[in-house]
Amino acid sequence: MKLLLDTSVWGGATAVLTAAGHDVRWMSETDPDPGDEKIMRKAYDEGCAPITLEKDFC
Template identity: 65%
Template sequence: MKLLLDTCVWGGAAAFLAAAGHDVRWMGDIEPDPGDEAIMTRAFSEARVLVTLDKDFGELAIVHRRPHCGIVRLVDLPARQQGAYCAAVVERYAAELAQGAILTVTAERVRVRGGTHHD
């Protein structure tokens, strides 16, 4: 799966996900941080699922109706576990993400919102 990791996601998660066979870009490799709108636009233009810790992307998608190719928000996960959780979730919920779902992921559960692709 094509993924774009926000700057707030642990950089080691990118290597973990790439090793698991995903096409991954990490915004932490780009200086300076271009901001949420630019990150969301880039993820959409590159047809990547956006992975973040930031709830603002959900607001951009839902309230402001910004186009996206799916969003995974990791909540309260230790940095070194972010890659493993993300890999498991994108595999399990690939169909929902392909439909533009927004996933909120905690250690205990995954909440799926939407699933209508926005373009």
């Protein structure tokens, strides 16, 4: 499964999810918090499921 982790998600989750066979991208690797709308757009464009810990996301 393709996953896009929000900057609110612990970076160590990337290694755990990758080891479980997922294709994972973590937003903190590319940009300092680009905002909810850009994260959702990127997830949609790349066919990823967005993962966040924020209660007020979008």
